Amino acid sequence: MKIQGHMFNWLAGFILVVAIVYGVWSKEPVGTTALFLSFGLSIMIGYYLVFTARRVDTGAQDDKDADVADDAGELGFFSPHSWAPLALGLGSMFAFLGPVFGWWFLFFTAPLLVIGLWLWVFEYYRGENQTQ
Incomplete structure (x- = not known):
């Protein structure tokens, strides 16, 4: 889960750079606002994933030498069918x-x-x- 958090944080950094460049060059408020909001959402998801990765056991996706079978087993609780x-x-x-x-x-x-x-x-x- 840690690598997914870092990927979202890298994406947030990229979106921030794009938002600044787009805002300076275009002077268009709607697209600039959308890019800054995308930055905020990406940083929130990245922070949550990194924060949660510290509290849970290391998953197979965080181990570079892991096999696919290492991630087998119960993944958690999921709600039954619901209307x-x-x-x-x-x-x-x-x-x-x-x-x-x-x-x-x-x-x-x-x-x-x-x-x-x-x-x-x-x-x-x-x-x-x-x-x-």
């Missing part, structure tokens, strides 16, 4: 269509968003996935 992301995705899609058709459209999408969020938050408090 909540589908409900949230549809609700978000319809909510973003609200300004297109009219703000009244949001009144019909808000219940779908609330139901999806409720399902996602309380996913492990009911049914077969209920924790004791």
Whole structure:
């Protein structure tokens, strides 16, 4: 995980240089802002990955002499199937269509968003996935 963090940090440095050069030469605020925001997002992801790599065991991707089989085994906990992301995705899609058709459209999408969020938050408090 450490190498991925360093790659994002290198990418952030490159984007910062490009943002400065682009901003000075073009004097165009929208593209310059987008590049600086891309720099910020890249540096945040890189920092998170480097910070997390210090806390977890060294993975096979960080060892130059590792084989592919060294990374086999359990990778972590993944949630079981859930309908909540589908409900949230549809609700978000319809909510973003609200300004297109009219703000009244949001009144019909808000219940779908609330139901999806409720399902996602309380996913492990009911049914077969209920924790004791």
